Amino acid sequence: MSDLTAFVRKLQCHAPLSPTDLHALEEVAGAAHHFDSGTSFAKEGSPADRVHALLSGFACRFKLLPDGRRQITSYLLPGDLCDTRTFALRYLDQSICSLSRVEVAVFTREQIQRLEQSPALSHAFACSSLINQAIARQWLINVGQRTAFERLSHLLCEVFERLRSVGLTHESSCELPLTQTEIADAVALSAVHVNRTLMELRRSRLVYFHTRHLEIHDLPGLKIAAGFDPAYLYCGGH
Amino acid sequence: MSDLTAFVRKLQCHAPLSPTDLHALEEVAGAAHHFDSGTSFAKEGSPADRVHALLSGFACRFKLLPDGRRQITSYLLPGDLCDTRTFALRYLDQSICSLSRVEVAVFTREQIQRLEQSPALSHAFACSSLINQAIARQWLINVGQRTAFERLSHLLCEVFERLRSVGLTHESSCELPLTQTEIADAVALSAVHVNRTLMELRRSRLVYFHTRHLEIHDLPGLKIAAGFDPAYLYCGGH
DNA sequence: CGTAAAATTGATCTGTCTCAACGTGGGTGG
DNA sequence: CCACCCACGTTGAGACAGATCAATTTTACG
Numbered sequence: 001m002s003d004l005t006a007f008v009r010k011l012q013c014h015a016p017l018s019p020t021d022l023h024a025l026e027e028v029a030g031a032a033h034h035f036d037s038g039t040s041f042a043k044e045g046s047p048a049d050r051v052h053a054l055l056s057g058f059a060c061r062f063k064l065l066p067d068g069r070r071q072i073t074s075y076l077l078p079g080d081l082c083d084t085r086t087f088a089l090r091y092l093d094q095s096i097c098s099l100s101r102v103e104v105a106v107f108t109r110e111q112i113q114r115l116e117q118s119p120a121l122s123h124a125f126a127c128s129s130l131i132n133q134a135i136a137r138q139w140l141i142n143v144g145q146r147t148a149f150e151r152l153s154h155l156l157c158e159v160f161e162r163l164r165s166v167g168l169t170h171e172s173s174c175e176l177p178l179t180q181t182e183i184a185d186a187v188a189l190s191a192v193h194v195n196r197t198l199m200e201l202r203r204s205r206l207v208y209f210h211t212r213h214l215e216i217h218d219l220p221g222l223k224i225a226a227g228f229d230p231a232y233l234y235c236g237g238h
Numbered sequence: 239m240s241d242l243t244a245f246v247r248k249l250q251c252h253a254p255l256s257p258t259d260l261h262a263l264e265e266v267a268g269a270a271h272h273f274d275s276g277t278s279f280a281k282e283g284s285p286a287d288r289v290h291a292l293l294s295g296f297a298c299r300f301k302l303l304p305d306g307r308r309q310i311t312s313y314l315l316p317g318d319l320c321d322t323r324t325f326a327l328r329y330l331d332q333s334i335c336s337l338s339r340v341e342v343a344v345f346t347r348e349q350i351q352r353l354e355q356s357p358a359l360s361h362a363f364a365c366s367s368l369i370n371q372a373i374a375r376q377w378l379i380n381v382g383q384r385t386a387f388e389r390l391s392h393l394l395c396e397v398f399e400r401l402r403s404v405g406l407t408h409e410s411s412c413e414l415p416l417t418q419t420e421i422a423d424a425v426a427l428s429a430v431h432v433n434r435t436l437m438e439l440r441r442s443r444l445v446y447f448h449t450r451h452l453e454i455h456d457l458p459g460l461k462i463a464a465g466f467d468p469a470y471l472y473c474g475g476h
Numbered sequence: 477c478g479t480a481a482a483a484t485t486g487a488t489c490t491g492t493c494t495c496a497a498c499g500t501g502g503g504t505g506g
Numbered sequence: 507c508c509a510c511c512c513a514c515g516t517t518g519a520g521a522c523a524g525a526t527c528a529a530t531t532t533t534a535c536g
Binding site for chain 1: 252299301303304307308309311312321323324326327331332361364365367368369370371372374375377378379381382383384426465469470472
């Protein structure tokens with residue numbers, strides 16, 4: 001039996017789930033799949049016949065350019081769900097790859113249809129999709145307009161808030177199983193410059209990131225440096 | 239009575255619409271709204287109680303940073319539709335602003351619900367949302383990984399294909415009512431550099447853009463320069 | 477026509493990249 | 507349990523794509 005805590009907690013940010021809803025989710029989620037770090041469990045060009053929910057660990061969507069440049073277009077954190085309307089298109093336009101050991105619930109079209117008969121679940125799925133779109137737009141703003149320092153600050157604020165909404169932070173720290181290269185490909189900087197900028201964040205006494213562990217020393221300061229407004233994450237509640 | 243041609247044509251790329259569907263659309267679209275260039279007809283922070291479809295003209299979503307930097311996060315071209323699930327969230331996270339004189343159909347929640355009772359329309363709306371998401375991801379890749387020359391090439395390829403799918407191109411030219419500044423804020427370059435790069439595209443005999451009119455002299459060459467793969471636009475058909 | 481917005485061009489500056497070397501820590505096999 | 511190894515992180519120096527600043531020209535439009 002897999003642990004749906006993060007997933008359920010995230011959905012409950014958007015709509016109160018009835019015991020029936022919870023039961024339906026549990027039944028359908030069934031046995032979760034486990035994948036090691038670095039596994040592409042959804043592949044660009046393959047049929048769009050499954051929807052994934054990440055139960056634990058980190059994953060990402062990305063695209064490779066022919067010459068090797070890579071852009072990570074989103075991080076999937078515990079509780080995150082792919083768009084339930086994916087079935088409308090024939091094939092996936094991007095791969096999803098685990099960045100750590102992950103636990104993934106896989107839903108078929110029929111299962112999603114069944115779940116969406118519950119207004120609460122249907123509403124929560126819709127919110128989830130819209131928020132993912134808002135996050136994607138924020139990433140575009142990040143990469144398009146912000147300096148390296150602001151960019152990293154913003155990304156760290158966002159990830160911290162998203163993890164907090166599913167209970168995966170302590171007071172002001174969290175696990176962040178990402179290499180500096182994986183951060184670099186998300187914010188569109190070189191790994192070298194990410195390293196230098198993380199140093200600068202440390203020197204500014206805002207953030208300390210080491211061995212996949214993030215400590216935020218001054219969250220208000222970090223938010224100001226980033227120009228971070230958490231409204232788009234709708235973590236507050238219904 | 240407003241002209242739904244572009245909108246209908248776009249939906250028909252995704253699902254064959256029955257006469258009943260067409261009739262329902264026409265009835266509901268009713269009188270379109272007209273706005274002059276530079277009008278924000280949907281405002282960040284305002285209640286998400288309407289869905290817009292652009293019938294003619296150009297518009298964009300954007301976000302301003304406090305110090306004036308602006309990122310355009312998407313262009314809305316004739317036939318484009320905002321996500322029909324917008325109602326799931328309380329307020330809009332971005333403004334939509336016309337870039338030319340536009341004609342906009344406005345739908346209420348009830349109208350969308352009625353339309354979505356048709357499986358064909360519901361499917362077409364879902365496709366539309368997913369394609370908009372794919373476009374947003376392409377823009378992130380564009381801004382994150384491509385050089386100025388590739389970036390502009392890619393944007394022009396994309397816009398040209400999108401306009402072509404709604405019949406708004408001639409053999410190899412189209413109207414593009416955008417200033418170089420508006421292009422600059424979409425691809426995250428300075429207006430000066432957009433200008434220089436457009437010159438370079440011209441010198442390369444790929445593209446000639448002048449007085450809001452785009453002529454593509456070598457579409458295959460432009461696609462290669464851009465690394466453009468139109469699959470994500472699903473313009474082909476069902 | 478006159479005027480303001482948009483496009484064009486040149487000169488200079490800078491944030492970030494690239495290349496290259498070196499440090500470090502955790503896992504593996506002997 | 508030690509030694510090696512490899513991925514990851516760190517640091518320095520130099521290069522460059524694109525930004526910025528500042529004219530000047532062209533275009534759109536009342």
